[in-house]
Amino acid sequence: MFKPLRLSIRSFSIVSKLNSSYTHVPRKTIADIHELYQSNTPITVSTSHDYITSKMVDAADIDIALVGDSLANTTLGYQDTNELTLDEMLYHIKSVQRGNEKSLIVADLPFGSFEKSTEQATESAIKIIQSGKIQAVKIEGGNEENLSIIKKLVSIGIPVMGHTGLTPQKHNTMGGYKLQGRDSKSALQIYKECLNLQKSGVFAIVLECIPNKIAQFITNNLKIPTIGIGAGPHCSGQVLVISDLLGMKNPEENHIAKFVKPYANFYNLGVEGLKNYKKDVNQKNFPLADEHGYKVKKEVFEEFKKEAETL
Numbered sequence: 001m002f003k004p005l006r007l008s009i010r011s012f013s014i015v016s017k018l019n020s021s022y023t024h025v026p027r028k029t030i031a032d033i034h035e036l037y038q039s040n041t042p043i044t045v046s047t048s049h050d051y052i053t054s055k056m057v058d059a060a061d062i063d064i065a066l067v068g069d070s071l072a073n074t075t076l077g078y079q080d081t082n083e084l085t086l087d088e089m090l091y092h093i094k095s096v097q098r099g100n101e102k103s104l105i106v107a108d109l110p111f112g113s114f115e116k117s118t119e120q121a122t123e124s125a126i127k128i129i130q131s132g133k134i135q136a137v138k139i140e141g142g143n144e145e146n147l148s149i150i151k152k153l154v155s156i157g158i159p160v161m162g163h164t165g166l167t168p169q170k171h172n173t174m175g176g177y178k179l180q181g182r183d184s185k186s187a188l189q190i191y192k193e194c195l196n197l198q199k200s201g202v203f204a205i206v207l208e209c210i211p212n213k214i215a216q217f218i219t220n221n222l223k224i225p226t227i228g229i230g231a232g233p234h235c236s237g238q239v240l241v242i243s244d245l246l247g248m249k250n251p252e253e254n255h256i257a258k259f260v261k262p263y264a265n266f267y268n269l270g271v272e273g274l275k276n277y278k279k280d281v282n283q284k285n286f287p288l289a290d291e292h293g294y295k296v297k298k299e300v301f302e303e304f305k306k307e308a309e310t311l
Helices: 030-038 051-059 086-099 118-132 144-155 168-174 184-200 212-220 266-282 298-308
Strands: 043-047 064-067 104-108 136-138 160-165 204-208 226-229 237-240
Touching: 030 043, 030 104, 051 064, 051 086, 064 086, 064 237, 086 104, 086 118, 118 136, 118 144, 144 160, 144 184, 160 184, 184 204, 184 212, 204 212, 212 226
Parallel strands: 043 064, 043 237, 064 104, 104 136, 136 160, 160 204, 204 226, 226 237
Antiparallel strands: none
């Protein structure tokens, strides 16, 4: 008996509680993120940079998986996030997408991939969405040029997350990685950027490294979620870089920012495990013949040995 054909319905990131058009499993959508926001439920965001970290983020049921350009430093060993290229970013986006079935996946547009023109930004965003099979992009900054880019992307159906306060791609003009909004003038400028980003159509805004009270005021006066990193407890959600969150970097070589709370110590555990592995190999405690090896039937070995000795 022939079974009737089952037609799949294509679903988009703005539709709630439906299957992803790529993975056919329930995936959080922008509507789900806004439901959390409306119900005053804090939104959880973590970066991930490859298949393994993406699987962990997925298993922990983190709401948003951010493929941040911080992977330039944490994963690729660059000194500056601005060294990261679009093709390198896309490589990691694909890896993260393959490892995550439930989180809303957002990726940074890396430095140099969107600043030249609205056309360049559109091409870069389409490439990431089409090839990376993710749901949204993030753009740093709220200047006039970026606002035009955001409006264009939203108009063609690409959701955008905003980012203001400390914007790492512009750290050279900011004089380094410093707290932003420390005086009333700069704090007001950040708020103006948030209002303009909201008006441009972003679905959420990352607030990075700004005083608690400024972030609270901004959050209370917007109609979209704020995601804080170094912006205090009053944002709509929080984001951390996964290598900071899980303690993946050598603590003796890397500064831990004040706003980071490590929830594990992967680096030291990993080094300890590798040392124990080396010790077992050197002392011939690994591998053990019966515990880790495979046996062969006696007659098979004898036949092999007989033939092998004639070679």
